[in-house]
Amino acid sequence: MLLIKNGRVLDPASKLDATRDILVDGEIISEIADPGKTKAAREAEIFDAAGLIIAPGFIDMHVHLREPGQESSESIETGTRAAARGGFTAVCCMPNTKPVNDNASVTRFIMDRAKSAGSVRVWPIGAASIGSKGENIAEIAAMQRAGIVAVSDDGNPIATAKLARQVMDYCRSLDLTVIEHAEDVSLAQGAVMREGVTSTRLGLRGMPAAAESVCVARDVQLVELTGARLHIAHLSARGSLELVRWAKQRGLKVSCEVTPHHFTLIDEDVEYDSRFKMNPPLAGREDRDALIAGLADGTVDAIATDHAPHEPALKDVEFDRAPFGILGFETALGLALELVHSGRIALMRMVELFTMGPARVLRMERKIVAGGIADLTIFSTENEWTYNVKDSASKSRNSPFDGRKFKGGPAATIVGGRVIYKR
Numbered sequence: 243m244l245l246i247k248n249g250r251v252l253d254p255a256s257k258l259d260a261t262r263d264i265l266v267d268g269e270i271i272s273e274i275a276d277p278g279k280t281k282a283a284r285e286a287e288i289f290d291a292a293g294l295i296i297a298p299g300f301i302d303m304h305v306h307l308r309e310p311g312q313e314s315s316e317s318i319e320t321g322t323r324a325a326a327r328g329g330f331t332a333v334c335c336m337p338n339t340k341p342v343n344d345n346a347s348v349t350r351f352i353m354d355r356a357k358s359a360g361s362v363r364v365w366p367i368g369a370a371s372i373g374s375k376g377e378n379i380a381e382i383a384a385m386q387r388a389g390i391v392a393v394s395d396d397g398n399p400i401a402t403a404k405l406a407r408q409v410m411d412y413c414r415s416l417d418l419t420v421i422e423h424a425e426d427v428s429l430a431q432g433a434v435m436r437e438g439v440t441s442t443r444l445g446l447r448g449m450p451a452a453a454e455s456v457c458v459a460r461d462v463q464l465v466e467l468t469g470a471r472l473h474i475a476h477l478s479a480r481g482s483l484e485l486v487r488w489a490k491q492r493g494l495k496v497s498c499e500v501t502p503h504h505f506t507l508i509d510e511d512v513e514y515d516s517r518f519k520m521n522p523p524l525a526g527r528e529d530r531d532a533l534i535a536g537l538a539d540g541t542v543d544a545i546a547t548d549h550a551p552h553e554p555a556l557k558d559v560e561f562d563r564a565p566f567g568i569l570g571f572e573t574a575l576g577l578a579l580e581l582v583h584s585g586r587i588a589l590m591r592m593v594e595l596f597t598m599g600p601a602r603v604l605r606m607e608r609k610i611v612a613g614g615i616a617d618l619t620i621f622s623t624e625n626e627w628t629y630n631v632k633d634s635a636s637k638s639r640n641s642p643f644d645g646r647k648f649k650g651g652p653a654a655t656i657v658g659g660r661v662i663y664k665r
């Protein structure tokens with residue numbers, strides 16, 4: 243038995259914001275009561291959460307764990323340990339591994355590795371097309387039986403409108419969400435950052451914001467045609483957000499996520515440093531401000547990190563040649579709390595973006611309730627700390643936030659009643 247005492251419980255699903263004791267018995271929350279009022283046995287292990295927030299377990303619905311195939315950059319073991327240190331209790335891993343997760347045997351391999359080596363829950367996302375090549379639809383139903391929670395060709399968009407329609411039609415019948423890496427490849431080709439004044443000044447090839455929003459527009463029209471459920475990954479452009487807002491107003495099942503780096507940094511931060519190179523690239527200031535407004539007003543459904551480790555040998559090269567992507571797990575909550583401290587989003591809303599929001603996209607529930615699974619994220623809003631990437635649990639070091647000072651961050655991560663990380 244584990245007794246978590248005197249924490250401020252924040253649960254958007256039940257709209258609870260109050261000081262409570264939570265009693266955990268095995269994997270299950272057995273009781274939620276006023277402080278000192280649970281029927282905890284005397285031998286229960288005590289976790290003093292006074293001054294801390296207790297939230298439902300955070301979900302990161304967009305991550306790259308690099309296993310199988312690229313274990314020199316990350317593995318399921320190291321990636322999920324970094325996730326636990328970031329306060330995440332569950333992560334959804336994208337299928338662009340080697341081999342691609344486009345069939346049930348790769349899905350089962352990932353699930354088995356996660357069970358034996360993983361710190362947190364791993365929910366695989368299956369490829370939409372075979373090899374994510376954009377030609378033929380993947381074995382989606384077989385992967386769903388093996389455990390995938392959504393489909394995506396992430397790393398690439400679903401290549402054509404015809405294939406996207408086919409995938410949406412099929413996923414609608416399976417009640418699976420289609421996750422789109424929205425990019426018009428013809429507009430983005432060869433680009434290494436966002437097109438604008440900064441790309442011109444740096445002499446780097448840029449992609450316009452429309453490289454993303456053109457694809458979002460295509461997909462929203464296809465949702466209208468198919469009735470499918472569509473989720474836009476790592477949305478970065480104001481135009482894309484306006485299309486999502488429009489789709490929601492029409493009652494279409496369209497959702498989206500925003501990454502911490504896109505709501506924190508802008509293209510002006512780039513300066514030839516490959517740690518600032520990701521896809522979609524850092525956007526302009528107006529885009530960033532629009533994303534923050536979307537996080538606050540409910541247009542954005544989830545904060546997802548797009549954790550994308552690359553070993554130094556690959557990433558520490560000139561800007562043009564470096565691969566896209568940065569680490570995300572260990573700084574996500576600290577960066578989200580910056581928006582809370584500056585008054586741009588409410589604390590309860592922030593918790594929703596890490597819990598109930600992504601759960602809803604994945605057709606799940608995330609709630610602190612007696613009888614429910616004890617997946618909990620405990621965090622501070624006040625503790626001051628500095629992120630040193632050399633101490634990361636990840637195998638890679640590609641973070642633009644190395645040395646950043648944070649106010650508040652993860653204090654403990656509990657998965658199935660077990661404390662898997664404690665600061």
Ligand SMILES: [Zn+2]
Binds near residue numbers: 522
């Ligand atoms: Zn992507």
